[in-house]
Amino acid sequence: MKPRWPIVVTYLLLFAIAIPWYWKWLGDAATQPLLGLPRWVTVSILASACISLLTAWRILKHWPKEDKE
Protein backbone atom coordinates (compact mmCIF):
# COMPACT_ATOMS: atom_id res chain seq x y z
CA MET A 1 0.00 0.00 0.00
CA LYS A 2 2.52 2.58 -1.17
CA PRO A 3 1.24 6.16 -1.09
CA ARG A 4 -0.27 6.80 -4.49
CA TRP A 5 -0.71 10.47 -5.21
CA PRO A 6 -4.09 10.19 -6.98
CA ILE A 7 -5.44 8.42 -3.87
CA VAL A 8 -3.89 10.97 -1.50
CA VAL A 9 -5.33 13.83 -3.57
CA THR A 10 -8.76 12.14 -3.61
CA TYR A 11 -8.68 11.83 0.21
CA LEU A 12 -7.68 15.49 0.57
CA LEU A 13 -10.43 16.52 -1.83
CA LEU A 14 -13.08 14.47 -0.02
CA PHE A 15 -12.08 15.82 3.40
CA ALA A 16 -12.06 19.34 1.90
CA ILE A 17 -15.64 18.77 0.76
CA ALA A 18 -16.63 17.16 4.09
CA ILE A 19 -15.36 20.13 6.13
CA PRO A 20 -17.92 22.88 5.49
CA TRP A 21 -15.52 25.83 5.14
CA TYR A 22 -16.83 27.03 1.78
CA TRP A 23 -20.54 27.42 2.49
CA LYS A 24 -20.22 30.96 3.80
CA TRP A 25 -19.74 32.08 0.19
CA LEU A 26 -22.92 30.31 -0.89
CA GLY A 27 -25.31 32.32 1.29
CA ASP A 28 -28.65 30.75 2.18
CA ALA A 29 -27.98 27.72 -0.02
CA ALA A 30 -26.20 26.10 2.95
CA THR A 31 -29.36 25.62 4.98
CA GLN A 32 -31.77 24.84 2.13
CA PRO A 33 -33.11 21.29 2.62
CA LEU A 34 -31.62 18.41 0.65
CA LEU A 35 -32.91 14.92 1.48
CA GLY A 36 -34.53 16.35 4.63
CA LEU A 37 -31.32 17.86 6.05
CA PRO A 38 -29.58 21.20 5.52
CA ARG A 39 -27.69 21.05 2.20
CA TRP A 40 -24.27 21.48 3.84
CA VAL A 41 -25.01 18.56 6.18
CA THR A 42 -26.12 16.23 3.38
CA VAL A 43 -23.04 17.10 1.29
CA SER A 44 -20.76 16.52 4.28
CA ILE A 45 -22.37 13.14 5.07
CA LEU A 46 -22.12 12.07 1.41
CA ALA A 47 -18.43 13.04 1.42
CA SER A 48 -17.97 10.93 4.54
CA ALA A 49 -19.69 7.98 2.83
CA CYS A 50 -17.29 8.40 -0.12
CA ILE A 51 -14.31 8.42 2.28
CA SER A 52 -15.59 5.16 3.83
CA LEU A 53 -16.05 3.57 0.37
CA LEU A 54 -12.60 4.71 -0.78
CA THR A 55 -11.02 3.39 2.44
CA ALA A 56 -12.75 0.00 2.19
CA TRP A 57 -11.79 -0.28 -1.51
CA ARG A 58 -8.21 0.64 -0.73
CA ILE A 59 -8.04 -1.90 2.11
CA LEU A 60 -9.58 -4.71 0.08
CA LYS A 61 -7.76 -4.07 -3.19
CA HIS A 62 -4.36 -2.73 -2.18
CA TRP A 63 -3.47 -4.40 1.10
CA PRO A 64 0.34 -4.80 1.02
CA LYS A 65 1.64 -8.26 0.30
CA GLU A 66 5.35 -7.79 0.86
CA ASP A 67 7.08 -7.55 4.22
CA LYS A 68 8.51 -4.17 5.04
CA GLU A 69 10.87 -3.56 7.94
Added chain:
Amino acid sequence: MIAALPFGPGALAFIGLYLLSLLYLGWRGRKAQQEDTLKDFYLAGSGIGFTVLVFTLYATQYSGNTLFGFTGNAHKLGFGWLVSIHFMTAIIVFYLLFAPWLHRLAKKHNFITPTDFLTHRFNSTPLSALGSVVMIVAAANYLLAQLIAMGTAVEVLLVFDVTQGAIPNDADTQRTAHMAFVTGVILLTLIMLAYETLGGFRAVAWTDAIQGVILMIGFLILLGIVVYKLGSPGDAVAKLSDINAKLIQPPDAKGAWTWLSWILVVGIGGALYPQAIQRIYAANSSNTLRKSLAVMAFMPLLTTLFALLVGIIGAAQQYDLAKDTFILPAIMRNIMADSVAGYCLVVVLVAAIMAALMSTADSVLLIISAMITKDLYARFINSDATEAQLTRLGKWVSLAVVVLMAGLAVSLYHFRDNNILITLMKLKFEMLLQLAPGFILALHWKKLPARAVFAGMIIGLLVAIGLYLGRLAEFNFYKQTGIHEGVWGLLANLIVVIGYCSLKHRHEKH
Protein backbone atom coordinates in the same frame (compact mmCIF):
# COMPACT_ATOMS: atom_id res chain seq x y z
CA MET B 1 -33.24 2.59 46.58
CA ILE B 2 -35.37 -0.08 44.91
CA ALA B 3 -38.43 2.15 45.29
CA ALA B 4 -36.72 4.71 43.10
CA LEU B 5 -35.98 2.23 40.33
CA PRO B 6 -37.78 2.91 37.07
CA PHE B 7 -37.31 -0.75 36.05
CA GLY B 8 -39.39 -3.75 37.09
CA PRO B 9 -38.18 -7.24 38.05
CA GLY B 10 -38.35 -8.49 34.44
CA ALA B 11 -36.03 -5.74 33.24
CA LEU B 12 -33.63 -6.28 36.13
CA ALA B 13 -33.63 -10.04 35.42
CA PHE B 14 -32.77 -9.36 31.76
CA ILE B 15 -29.90 -7.03 32.67
CA GLY B 16 -28.74 -9.48 35.38
CA LEU B 17 -28.78 -12.34 32.88
CA TYR B 18 -26.78 -10.28 30.44
CA LEU B 19 -24.16 -9.50 33.09
CA LEU B 20 -24.02 -13.18 34.09
CA SER B 21 -23.46 -14.16 30.45
CA LEU B 22 -20.30 -12.03 30.52
CA LEU B 23 -19.04 -14.01 33.51
CA TYR B 24 -19.87 -17.24 31.69
CA LEU B 25 -17.79 -16.09 28.71
CA GLY B 26 -14.92 -15.28 31.07
CA TRP B 27 -15.09 -18.84 32.39
CA ARG B 28 -15.20 -20.23 28.83
CA GLY B 29 -12.18 -18.08 28.02
CA ARG B 30 -10.32 -19.69 30.90
CA LYS B 31 -11.27 -23.16 29.65
CA ALA B 32 -10.00 -22.27 26.18
CA GLN B 33 -6.63 -21.19 27.55
CA GLN B 34 -3.93 -23.28 25.87
CA GLU B 35 -0.84 -22.32 27.82
CA ASP B 36 0.20 -20.12 30.73
CA THR B 37 1.97 -17.49 28.64
CA LEU B 38 1.69 -13.76 28.07
CA LYS B 39 0.82 -14.34 24.42
CA ASP B 40 -2.07 -16.59 25.34
CA PHE B 41 -3.36 -14.28 28.08
CA TYR B 42 -2.92 -10.93 26.30
CA LEU B 43 -3.41 -11.91 22.64
CA ALA B 44 -5.50 -15.10 22.81
CA GLY B 45 -2.59 -17.26 21.58
CA SER B 46 -2.62 -17.47 17.79
CA GLY B 47 -5.24 -14.72 17.63
CA ILE B 48 -8.90 -14.13 16.88
CA GLY B 49 -10.98 -14.49 13.73
CA PHE B 50 -12.91 -12.03 11.58
CA THR B 51 -16.27 -11.83 13.41
CA VAL B 52 -14.79 -11.47 16.89
CA LEU B 53 -12.18 -8.97 15.65
CA VAL B 54 -14.79 -6.74 13.97
CA PHE B 55 -16.95 -6.61 17.08
CA THR B 56 -14.07 -6.18 19.51
CA LEU B 57 -12.72 -3.30 17.39
CA TYR B 58 -16.22 -1.83 17.23
CA ALA B 59 -17.07 -2.26 20.92
CA THR B 60 -13.69 -0.88 21.98
CA GLN B 61 -13.77 2.11 19.64
CA TYR B 62 -17.34 3.15 20.49
CA SER B 63 -17.67 3.77 24.20
CA GLY B 64 -20.27 5.11 26.59
CA ASN B 65 -19.12 8.52 25.47
CA THR B 66 -20.57 7.82 22.01
CA LEU B 67 -23.99 7.31 23.58
CA PHE B 68 -24.02 10.00 26.27
CA GLY B 69 -21.29 12.43 25.16
CA PHE B 70 -22.02 12.45 21.43
CA THR B 71 -25.81 12.76 21.79
CA GLY B 72 -25.18 15.48 24.41
CA ASN B 73 -22.81 17.36 22.10
CA ALA B 74 -25.27 17.13 19.22
CA HIS B 75 -27.97 18.50 21.57
CA LYS B 76 -25.67 21.40 22.45
CA LEU B 77 -23.85 22.11 19.15
CA GLY B 78 -26.40 20.85 16.62
CA PHE B 79 -24.93 19.84 13.27
CA GLY B 80 -21.64 21.41 14.35
CA TRP B 81 -21.05 17.98 15.94
CA LEU B 82 -21.22 16.36 12.48
CA VAL B 83 -17.42 16.46 12.72
CA SER B 84 -17.69 13.36 14.94
CA ILE B 85 -18.51 11.23 11.87
CA HIS B 86 -15.42 12.50 10.10
CA PHE B 87 -13.00 11.98 12.96
CA MET B 88 -14.26 8.44 13.59
CA THR B 89 -13.83 7.68 9.86
CA ALA B 90 -10.37 9.28 9.93
CA ILE B 91 -9.25 6.66 12.50
CA ILE B 92 -9.61 3.93 9.86
CA VAL B 93 -7.96 6.11 7.21
CA PHE B 94 -4.93 6.58 9.47
CA TYR B 95 -4.78 2.81 10.09
CA LEU B 96 -3.91 2.50 6.40
CA LEU B 97 -0.61 4.20 7.14
CA PHE B 98 0.69 1.58 9.55
CA ALA B 99 -1.65 -1.31 10.47
CA PRO B 100 -0.72 -3.78 7.68
CA TRP B 101 3.03 -3.58 8.37
CA LEU B 102 2.65 -3.47 12.13
CA HIS B 103 0.53 -6.63 12.05
CA ARG B 104 3.15 -8.51 10.02
CA LEU B 105 5.97 -7.44 12.27
CA ALA B 106 3.92 -8.40 15.34
CA LYS B 107 3.34 -11.90 13.99
CA LYS B 108 6.95 -12.33 12.94
CA HIS B 109 8.52 -11.10 16.17
CA ASN B 110 5.80 -12.10 18.68
CA PHE B 111 4.93 -8.60 19.89
CA ILE B 112 2.63 -8.46 22.92
CA THR B 113 2.46 -4.74 23.72
CA PRO B 114 2.73 -1.63 21.50
CA THR B 115 6.10 -0.88 23.10
CA ASP B 116 7.46 -4.14 21.69
CA PHE B 117 7.39 -2.50 18.28
CA LEU B 118 9.29 0.56 19.54
CA THR B 119 11.90 -1.72 21.14
CA HIS B 120 12.23 -3.83 18.00
CA ARG B 121 12.48 -0.82 15.69
CA PHE B 122 14.73 1.47 17.74
CA ASN B 123 16.38 -0.67 20.44
CA SER B 124 16.41 2.37 22.71
CA THR B 125 15.56 1.94 26.39
CA PRO B 126 14.68 5.63 27.02
CA LEU B 127 12.36 5.72 23.99
CA SER B 128 10.63 2.45 24.91
CA ALA B 129 10.21 3.59 28.52
CA LEU B 130 8.83 6.98 27.47
CA GLY B 131 6.46 5.34 24.97
CA SER B 132 5.19 2.97 27.68
CA VAL B 133 4.67 5.76 30.22
CA VAL B 134 2.79 7.93 27.70
CA MET B 135 0.52 5.04 26.74
CA ILE B 136 -0.07 3.90 30.33
CA VAL B 137 -0.94 7.45 31.50
CA ALA B 138 -3.21 8.06 28.50
CA ALA B 139 -4.91 4.68 28.96
CA ALA B 140 -5.32 5.24 32.73
CA ASN B 141 -6.86 8.62 31.94
CA TYR B 142 -9.31 6.89 29.63
CA LEU B 143 -10.04 4.10 32.12
CA LEU B 144 -10.89 6.64 34.81
CA ALA B 145 -13.24 8.44 32.41
CA GLN B 146 -14.98 5.13 31.61
CA LEU B 147 -15.39 4.19 35.28
CA ILE B 148 -16.87 7.61 36.10
CA ALA B 149 -19.15 7.20 33.09
CA MET B 150 -20.23 3.75 34.40
CA GLY B 151 -21.31 5.24 37.71
CA THR B 152 -22.90 8.26 36.08
CA ALA B 153 -24.83 6.05 33.65
CA VAL B 154 -26.30 3.92 36.45
CA GLU B 155 -27.05 7.04 38.52
CA VAL B 156 -28.77 8.90 35.69
CA LEU B 157 -30.69 5.87 34.45
CA LEU B 158 -32.08 5.26 37.93
CA VAL B 159 -32.84 8.67 39.40
CA PHE B 160 -33.08 11.14 36.51
CA ASP B 161 -36.37 13.06 36.64
CA VAL B 162 -37.58 13.97 33.17
CA THR B 163 -40.03 16.59 34.46
CA GLN B 164 -37.21 18.52 36.12
CA GLY B 165 -34.61 17.72 33.42
CA ALA B 166 -32.20 16.91 36.24
CA ILE B 167 -31.51 14.65 39.20
CA PRO B 168 -33.84 16.07 41.88
CA ASN B 169 -32.07 18.14 44.50
CA ASP B 170 -33.75 16.80 47.65
CA ALA B 171 -31.58 15.01 50.18
CA ASP B 172 -33.18 11.57 49.72
CA THR B 173 -32.75 11.53 45.95
CA GLN B 174 -29.22 12.90 46.22
CA ARG B 175 -28.35 10.07 48.62
CA THR B 176 -29.91 7.51 46.27
CA ALA B 177 -28.04 9.06 43.33
CA HIS B 178 -24.73 8.83 45.17
CA MET B 179 -25.44 5.24 46.13
CA ALA B 180 -26.40 4.38 42.55
CA PHE B 181 -23.14 5.91 41.28
CA VAL B 182 -20.99 3.98 43.75
CA THR B 183 -22.93 0.75 43.15
CA GLY B 184 -22.58 1.20 39.38
CA VAL B 185 -18.83 1.72 39.55
CA ILE B 186 -18.23 -1.18 41.94
CA LEU B 187 -20.64 -3.72 40.44
CA LEU B 188 -19.67 -3.22 36.81
CA THR B 189 -15.97 -3.04 37.69
CA LEU B 190 -16.15 -6.30 39.63
CA ILE B 191 -17.87 -8.12 36.76
CA MET B 192 -15.38 -6.72 34.28
CA LEU B 193 -12.43 -7.68 36.46
CA ALA B 194 -13.80 -11.18 37.01
CA TYR B 195 -14.19 -12.13 33.37
CA GLU B 196 -10.96 -10.44 32.38
CA THR B 197 -8.92 -12.18 35.08
CA LEU B 198 -10.48 -15.51 34.17
CA GLY B 199 -10.00 -15.45 30.43
CA GLY B 200 -7.65 -12.57 29.56
CA PHE B 201 -7.85 -11.17 26.03
CA ARG B 202 -9.91 -14.14 24.84
CA ALA B 203 -12.65 -13.33 27.38
CA VAL B 204 -12.44 -9.61 26.66
CA ALA B 205 -12.75 -10.17 22.90
CA TRP B 206 -15.61 -12.66 23.28
CA THR B 207 -17.53 -10.40 25.64
CA ASP B 208 -16.79 -7.51 23.27
CA ALA B 209 -18.43 -9.55 20.50
CA ILE B 210 -21.62 -9.89 22.59
CA GLN B 211 -21.37 -6.27 23.71
CA GLY B 212 -20.72 -5.09 20.14
CA VAL B 213 -23.84 -6.86 18.86
CA ILE B 214 -25.96 -5.40 21.67
CA LEU B 215 -24.45 -1.95 21.09
CA MET B 216 -25.20 -2.10 17.37
CA ILE B 217 -28.76 -3.27 18.01
CA GLY B 218 -29.04 -0.52 20.64
CA PHE B 219 -28.09 2.20 18.15
CA LEU B 220 -30.54 0.86 15.55
CA ILE B 221 -33.33 0.67 18.13
CA LEU B 222 -32.49 4.10 19.48
CA LEU B 223 -32.72 5.91 16.15
CA GLY B 224 -35.76 3.82 15.11
CA ILE B 225 -37.84 4.59 18.18
CA VAL B 226 -36.70 8.21 18.36
CA VAL B 227 -37.83 8.77 14.75
CA TYR B 228 -41.07 6.84 15.37
CA LYS B 229 -41.88 8.69 18.58
CA LEU B 230 -40.43 12.17 18.13
CA GLY B 231 -40.33 12.66 14.35
CA SER B 232 -37.79 12.47 11.55
CA PRO B 233 -34.52 14.43 11.35
CA GLY B 234 -36.24 16.52 8.63
CA ASP B 235 -39.02 17.47 11.07
CA ALA B 236 -36.40 18.37 13.68
CA VAL B 237 -34.50 20.57 11.17
CA ALA B 238 -37.72 22.39 10.22
CA LYS B 239 -38.49 23.00 13.89
CA LEU B 240 -34.93 24.05 14.77
CA SER B 241 -34.83 26.58 11.93
CA ASP B 242 -37.63 28.41 13.79
CA ILE B 243 -36.55 27.98 17.40
CA ASN B 244 -32.74 27.69 17.33
CA ALA B 245 -31.36 28.28 13.83
CA LYS B 246 -27.72 28.33 14.91
CA LEU B 247 -27.90 24.55 15.47
CA ILE B 248 -28.38 23.98 11.74
CA GLN B 249 -25.84 26.55 10.49
CA PRO B 250 -22.44 25.50 9.12
CA PRO B 251 -19.41 26.48 11.22
CA ASP B 252 -17.59 29.76 10.55
CA ALA B 253 -13.98 29.94 9.28
CA LYS B 254 -12.46 29.31 12.71
CA GLY B 255 -14.95 26.50 13.27
CA ALA B 256 -13.83 24.87 10.01
CA TRP B 257 -10.22 24.86 11.26
CA THR B 258 -11.45 23.27 14.47
CA TRP B 259 -13.10 20.52 12.41
CA LEU B 260 -9.75 19.83 10.74
CA SER B 261 -8.10 19.82 14.16
CA TRP B 262 -10.65 17.31 15.50
CA ILE B 263 -10.05 15.04 12.49
CA LEU B 264 -6.30 15.04 13.14
CA VAL B 265 -6.52 14.68 16.93
CA VAL B 266 -9.03 11.84 17.09
CA GLY B 267 -8.05 10.31 13.74
CA ILE B 268 -4.39 9.85 14.66
CA GLY B 269 -4.86 9.53 18.45
CA GLY B 270 -7.67 6.98 18.07
CA ALA B 271 -5.64 4.88 15.63
CA LEU B 272 -2.79 4.85 18.16
CA TYR B 273 -4.89 3.76 21.14
CA PRO B 274 -2.74 1.03 22.77
CA GLN B 275 -5.79 -1.23 23.03
CA ALA B 276 -6.39 -0.74 19.28
CA ILE B 277 -2.77 -1.65 18.51
CA GLN B 278 -3.25 -4.78 20.68
CA ARG B 279 -6.14 -5.76 18.37
CA ILE B 280 -3.96 -5.25 15.29
CA TYR B 281 -1.55 -7.77 16.83
CA ALA B 282 -4.36 -10.14 17.82
CA ALA B 283 -5.83 -10.67 14.34
CA ASN B 284 -5.15 -14.30 13.46
CA SER B 285 -4.10 -13.36 9.91
CA SER B 286 -3.45 -10.38 7.71
CA ASN B 287 -6.60 -11.24 5.76
CA THR B 288 -8.71 -11.14 8.94
CA LEU B 289 -7.36 -7.70 9.82
CA ARG B 290 -7.90 -6.48 6.25
CA LYS B 291 -11.56 -7.53 6.12
CA SER B 292 -12.26 -6.24 9.66
CA LEU B 293 -10.87 -2.78 8.91
CA ALA B 294 -12.87 -2.64 5.68
CA VAL B 295 -16.06 -3.22 7.70
CA MET B 296 -14.99 -0.72 10.37
CA ALA B 297 -14.72 1.99 7.68
CA PHE B 298 -18.54 2.12 7.55
CA MET B 299 -19.24 2.06 11.30
CA PRO B 300 -19.26 5.86 11.78
CA LEU B 301 -22.20 6.06 9.38
CA LEU B 302 -24.09 3.45 11.42
CA THR B 303 -23.13 4.63 14.88
CA THR B 304 -21.85 8.21 15.14
CA LEU B 305 -24.36 9.50 12.60
CA PHE B 306 -27.17 7.82 14.54
CA ALA B 307 -26.00 9.42 17.81
CA LEU B 308 -25.86 12.81 16.07
CA LEU B 309 -29.39 12.50 14.69
CA VAL B 310 -30.76 11.41 18.08
CA GLY B 311 -29.18 14.50 19.68
CA ILE B 312 -30.59 16.76 16.94
CA ILE B 313 -34.09 15.30 17.24
CA GLY B 314 -33.80 15.67 21.01
CA ALA B 315 -32.76 19.33 20.64
CA ALA B 316 -35.95 20.00 18.65
CA GLN B 317 -37.98 18.67 21.59
CA GLN B 318 -36.71 21.55 23.74
CA TYR B 319 -36.34 19.53 26.92
CA ASP B 320 -35.30 21.74 29.80
CA LEU B 321 -32.13 19.87 30.84
CA ALA B 322 -29.56 20.66 33.52
CA LYS B 323 -26.85 19.01 31.38
CA ASP B 324 -26.72 18.27 27.65
CA THR B 325 -25.68 14.67 28.38
CA PHE B 326 -29.13 14.15 29.96
CA ILE B 327 -30.71 14.19 26.51
CA LEU B 328 -30.43 10.41 26.10
CA PRO B 329 -31.99 9.55 29.51
CA ALA B 330 -34.70 12.18 28.84
CA ILE B 331 -35.59 10.53 25.53
CA MET B 332 -35.44 7.06 27.12
CA ARG B 333 -37.78 8.04 29.97
CA ASN B 334 -40.15 9.54 27.45
CA ILE B 335 -40.20 6.36 25.37
CA MET B 336 -40.46 3.88 28.26
CA ALA B 337 -43.42 5.71 29.79
CA ASP B 338 -45.32 5.43 26.53
CA SER B 339 -45.87 1.70 25.95
CA VAL B 340 -44.78 -1.79 26.97
CA ALA B 341 -42.87 -2.13 23.69
CA GLY B 342 -41.08 1.15 24.38
CA TYR B 343 -40.25 -0.04 27.89
CA CYS B 344 -38.77 -3.31 26.54
CA LEU B 345 -36.68 -1.45 23.95
CA VAL B 346 -35.32 0.88 26.61
CA VAL B 347 -34.26 -2.13 28.67
CA VAL B 348 -32.24 -3.38 25.66
CA LEU B 349 -30.79 0.12 25.36
CA VAL B 350 -29.70 0.05 29.00
CA ALA B 351 -27.87 -3.20 28.28
CA ALA B 352 -26.29 -1.48 25.25
CA ILE B 353 -25.10 1.41 27.42
CA MET B 354 -23.51 -1.01 29.89
CA ALA B 355 -21.99 -2.92 26.96
CA ALA B 356 -20.49 0.27 25.54
CA LEU B 357 -18.95 1.26 28.85
CA MET B 358 -17.65 -2.13 29.92
CA SER B 359 -16.30 -3.20 26.54
CA THR B 360 -14.10 -0.12 26.33
CA ALA B 361 -13.02 -0.18 29.97
CA ASP B 362 -12.07 -3.89 29.93
CA SER B 363 -9.88 -3.43 26.85
CA VAL B 364 -8.11 -0.44 28.36
CA LEU B 365 -7.58 -2.25 31.66
CA LEU B 366 -6.08 -5.28 29.91
CA ILE B 367 -3.58 -3.25 27.91
CA ILE B 368 -2.53 -1.25 30.99
CA SER B 369 -1.92 -4.53 32.78
CA ALA B 370 0.09 -5.86 29.81
CA MET B 371 2.25 -2.74 29.56
CA ILE B 372 3.00 -2.51 33.28
CA THR B 373 3.81 -6.21 33.48
CA LYS B 374 5.83 -6.66 30.30
CA ASP B 375 7.21 -3.23 29.48
CA LEU B 376 8.04 -2.05 32.99
CA TYR B 377 8.28 -5.01 35.41
CA ALA B 378 9.79 -7.63 33.09
CA ARG B 379 12.13 -5.14 31.47
CA PHE B 380 13.34 -3.05 34.39
CA ILE B 381 12.65 -4.98 37.60
CA ASN B 382 12.78 -8.71 36.99
CA SER B 383 14.00 -9.75 33.58
CA ASP B 384 14.31 -13.39 34.75
CA ALA B 385 10.61 -13.80 35.52
CA THR B 386 8.99 -16.75 33.75
CA GLU B 387 5.96 -16.38 31.46
CA ALA B 388 3.75 -18.04 34.07
CA GLN B 389 4.96 -15.64 36.77
CA LEU B 390 4.37 -12.64 34.53
CA THR B 391 0.89 -13.83 33.57
CA ARG B 392 0.02 -14.25 37.27
CA LEU B 393 1.48 -10.83 38.03
CA GLY B 394 -0.54 -9.30 35.17
CA LYS B 395 -3.76 -10.41 36.89
CA TRP B 396 -2.66 -8.79 40.15
CA VAL B 397 -1.73 -5.63 38.25
CA SER B 398 -5.24 -5.54 36.74
CA LEU B 399 -6.69 -5.82 40.24
CA ALA B 400 -4.44 -3.09 41.65
CA VAL B 401 -5.10 -0.71 38.74
CA VAL B 402 -8.83 -1.21 38.83
CA VAL B 403 -9.02 -0.78 42.63
CA LEU B 404 -7.03 2.45 42.36
CA MET B 405 -9.08 3.81 39.46
CA ALA B 406 -12.46 2.77 40.88
CA GLY B 407 -11.48 4.36 44.21
CA LEU B 408 -10.54 7.54 42.37
CA ALA B 409 -13.78 7.48 40.36
CA VAL B 410 -15.87 7.10 43.53
CA SER B 411 -13.97 9.85 45.36
CA LEU B 412 -14.36 12.22 42.40
CA TYR B 413 -18.15 11.98 42.64
CA HIS B 414 -18.64 15.46 44.08
CA PHE B 415 -16.08 17.09 41.79
CA ARG B 416 -17.58 16.19 38.45
CA ASP B 417 -18.44 18.98 36.06
CA ASN B 418 -20.58 19.07 32.99
CA ASN B 419 -17.88 18.20 30.49
CA ILE B 420 -15.80 15.75 32.47
CA LEU B 421 -16.13 12.92 29.94
CA ILE B 422 -15.16 15.10 27.01
CA THR B 423 -12.37 16.89 28.92
CA LEU B 424 -10.78 13.63 30.07
CA MET B 425 -11.09 12.17 26.61
CA LYS B 426 -9.26 15.14 25.09
CA LEU B 427 -6.16 14.94 27.28
CA LYS B 428 -5.40 11.36 26.30
CA PHE B 429 -5.52 12.28 22.62
CA GLU B 430 -3.14 15.22 23.13
CA MET B 431 -0.63 12.68 24.50
CA LEU B 432 -1.23 9.78 22.13
CA LEU B 433 -0.78 12.06 19.14
CA GLN B 434 2.89 12.48 20.07
CA LEU B 435 3.49 8.75 19.39
CA ALA B 436 2.74 9.21 15.67
CA PRO B 437 6.36 9.64 14.48
CA GLY B 438 7.49 6.61 16.54
CA PHE B 439 4.85 4.33 15.02
CA ILE B 440 3.80 5.75 11.66
CA LEU B 441 6.93 7.51 10.36
CA ALA B 442 9.20 4.82 11.76
CA LEU B 443 7.57 2.10 9.67
CA HIS B 444 8.26 3.91 6.42
CA TRP B 445 11.43 5.89 7.16
CA LYS B 446 14.14 3.29 7.60
CA LYS B 447 16.84 5.71 8.75
CA LEU B 448 14.72 7.52 11.32
CA PRO B 449 16.91 7.46 14.47
CA ALA B 450 15.69 6.80 18.02
CA ARG B 451 17.12 10.08 19.33
CA ALA B 452 15.08 12.15 16.85
CA VAL B 453 11.87 10.35 17.84
CA PHE B 454 12.68 10.63 21.56
CA ALA B 455 13.49 14.36 21.34
CA GLY B 456 10.42 15.02 19.19
CA MET B 457 8.18 13.14 21.62
CA ILE B 458 9.52 15.06 24.64
CA ILE B 459 9.05 18.44 22.94
CA GLY B 460 5.65 17.44 21.57
CA LEU B 461 4.46 16.34 25.01
CA LEU B 462 5.78 19.50 26.68
CA VAL B 463 4.04 21.74 24.14
CA ALA B 464 0.77 19.76 24.11
CA ILE B 465 0.43 19.26 27.88
CA GLY B 466 1.82 22.71 28.69
CA LEU B 467 -0.71 24.43 26.45
CA TYR B 468 -3.48 22.12 27.65
CA LEU B 469 -2.79 22.94 31.29
CA GLY B 470 -3.07 26.61 30.32
CA ARG B 471 -6.83 26.00 30.26
CA LEU B 472 -6.73 25.78 34.04
CA ALA B 473 -5.11 29.24 34.21
CA GLU B 474 -7.67 30.91 31.93
CA PHE B 475 -5.23 30.65 29.02
CA ASN B 476 -7.26 28.59 26.60
CA PHE B 477 -5.04 28.25 23.55
CA TYR B 478 -7.55 25.90 21.92
CA LYS B 479 -10.33 28.48 22.15
CA GLN B 480 -8.05 31.24 20.89
CA THR B 481 -6.71 29.37 17.86
CA GLY B 482 -9.43 26.80 17.22
CA ILE B 483 -6.70 24.13 16.99
CA HIS B 484 -6.20 21.47 19.68
CA GLU B 485 -3.08 21.67 21.81
CA GLY B 486 -2.09 18.16 20.70
CA VAL B 487 -1.88 19.29 17.07
CA TRP B 488 0.49 22.12 18.05
CA GLY B 489 2.46 19.53 20.01
CA LEU B 490 2.61 17.20 17.01
CA LEU B 491 3.76 20.08 14.82
CA ALA B 492 6.60 20.88 17.27
CA ASN B 493 7.32 17.13 17.48
CA LEU B 494 7.68 16.83 13.69
CA ILE B 495 9.82 19.97 13.44
CA VAL B 496 12.23 18.48 16.00
CA VAL B 497 12.30 15.09 14.25
CA ILE B 498 12.92 16.57 10.80
CA GLY B 499 15.33 19.22 12.17
CA TYR B 500 17.35 16.57 14.01
CA CYS B 501 17.56 14.35 10.95
CA SER B 502 18.60 17.13 8.58
CA LEU B 503 21.28 18.35 11.03
CA LYS B 504 22.55 14.79 11.42
CA HIS B 505 22.56 14.32 7.66
CA ARG B 506 24.51 17.58 7.15
CA HIS B 507 26.97 16.60 9.89
CA GLU B 508 27.58 13.17 8.31
CA LYS B 509 28.06 14.77 4.89
CA HIS B 510 30.85 16.97 6.24
